[in-house]
Amino acid sequence: MSTPASTPASTPATTSGSAEAPESVRRRRAARPRGARRLDSTALIYLVLVGVVVASAVLTAVEGRNFFTQGNIWAVLTAMSVLGLIAIGQTLVILVGSLDLSVPYVVSLATLVAAGGMKGLDSNVPAAVFNTLALSVLIGLVMGLLVSLLDVHGFIASLGVGLIVSGYLATNYQGSHGAAAPDLSLLGRSGIAGIIPTAFIVLLVCALLVTLVLRYTRLGHHLYAVGGNREVARMSGVRTAGPVIAAHVICSFLAGVAGLLLLSRTGVGLPTIGSQGRYDLLSIAAVVLGGTLLAGGKGSVVGTIGGVAIFAVLDNVMGVMQVNPFLKDFVRGLVIVLAVAVYARRSVVRRPPRFGPDRVLPLPVPLLASPSKPTDQDPA
């Protein structure tokens, strides 16, 4: 039971635990992980992260360098921030049972619109930022409406919207475009104590906000409910369109923010910066690595951040070891499959048994009530 949504739901049940039948208590205990399996998926991903960090530190030391230098930590955290922001949004979208493949194009579009609007002047920053984020939200809204009202599969809706945006980008922007305002560039270089970049703080704040939304608001609980089973959620009285639209809007919004962060580093808008970063597939991989079920309904932002951190550390150590950039992809692919394979096996085992041996299925009532009535179908 690692989903945050289930935590508040189970609290009232435990307070009244003494009053209920031992049968149901036993059933709930059976549903809970026990013994060695008590380790929950988020803890697992952070254990893996610690392992990766240790391995990276050793490998970096072999190269004769120190992993924990100020500059290196700064580099890792900076690398985390963009993919992290996108992955947070992707977590929401995946939780609600959809997918977002349009993020790289939204990121590119955001850098172009923002850079084009700023034209290197500080006075243009508020308007440009507003335009960028409003456009991102609009794209998310379109996808959310497609998925929720027109019943288009999230994969197709976001792929289609992404392709539309990419066609627009390819037609209207050939090379770099516009320029970032000096203030924004300064923001990209600023940080706390030379270790924690501002971009990373933005990431943490967003992660915290989204976690709070998921845990304590109605929207968050509905997200889990709709992702777990849309039909059941609908029959339970949840308006299913709202959470889907909200997830897509937040995801695109965060992609827009990620685009602004990228712009603060590059200084110019680039039409291919998103697709080169492969943010669509890598963010999905990070989300799944972080323990979120790809089918939706189970997972957490905290796990996603862990997954992103693993990628960032791996990338960093491969950079230090001067691994061929093409070979990096090979390693990345291998890590994704292996890690998810280990994780997926666990999550199958740990899923609470809904129809386990301890649960006695009730006999159909009409059969019990009227045994004398002959029925042509025998419940053998």
Add this chain to the structure above:
Amino acid sequence: MSAITSTPDRRDTHVLPASEGSLFQRLLRGAVTPGGAVFLLAAVLFIAVVWANPSFGEPPQLIRFIGRTAPIAIAAMGQYYVIVAGEFDLSMGAVIATQVVIAGNYIGDDESRVLPAIALMLAIGAVVGLVNGLCTTLLKVPSFIVTLGTMLALGGLVRYLTGGAATGNPVDSFREIGRGGLQDVPVLDVLPYPVIILTVVAVASVWLMRSPFGRTLIASGDNPDAAGLAGSHVWWVKTRAFMLSSLAATVAGILLVGYAGVHPSVGAGYEFQAITAVVLGGVVLGGGRGWVLSAAAGAFALELLFSFLNFQEVESTWRNSVQGLIIILAVALAARAWTLGRRPSRTPASPTPSAAPSPTPARPGTETGEN
């Protein structure tokens, strides 16, 4: 076979829509499903292209177009197996790139290596599919992630080995498979080999989908639990679907060597294009519905659309946008059409309308193989 789907239905008057009426009626009814509508769409687009450029309709031109479209159509049919089983295969482009590079480097100028090379490529394709399938079915990793991993790993490896640049050049006799053809054919002038290969693959696919394997595959995609309880080995059926997909990518790769030459970026984007074609063909993501030839027709519709845009002198950079718009429209319409076209005709004699509260009273997932 389609009778199976009606077993729980005790309304005696009810006959499955796909098996009643004359052939013409059935064709008509099939044409309003997304799987049939794609043929109409392709026909309309074909007429539009011919209208824009009359010489396109001449047999030699047309057969060359079919030959050019063969790789993507074959890839779409491969992707179909995986999608109809409820999975994804994103590794297709990387597999194509791998095969192309293998062909370029292993064959080289040695004519005698052509046949061993083809055998090697098919073997590698099968192994990649096997790995994808086993990771998905036995390790229970979502296929999206598995094939994403394979895509990154294979693509990275190929680019690493080639340095990201074009290397090697297979002998012309190998390239002839992709670009050559039978000469002096009566009407067509030239009958390209890709067209022959496409026909063979299409016939084999139709046969395969009517075989027990195909039936089980659709059942596994529709409801893996039910298929498993009914006694089919879902893991092995799905694994074979992945192998077929990778093999189709291999064949597409062999054809592409003739057209595109040897470069590690040859297959880039093929996976999404194949998925687009399959979805355009009315195959439902999530599995269980769709016809294999509709997937191929989806590929043709897509290519015809691109040709049309070419003749209209729309900038080629807009291709992506059009592709995106088309798949959204196709899926949005298909989501409506599957529910409308498949709804059993509501006869007033129906005794208790509320007696069958199942949300999918007639969900003939298996019948679509026959329209």
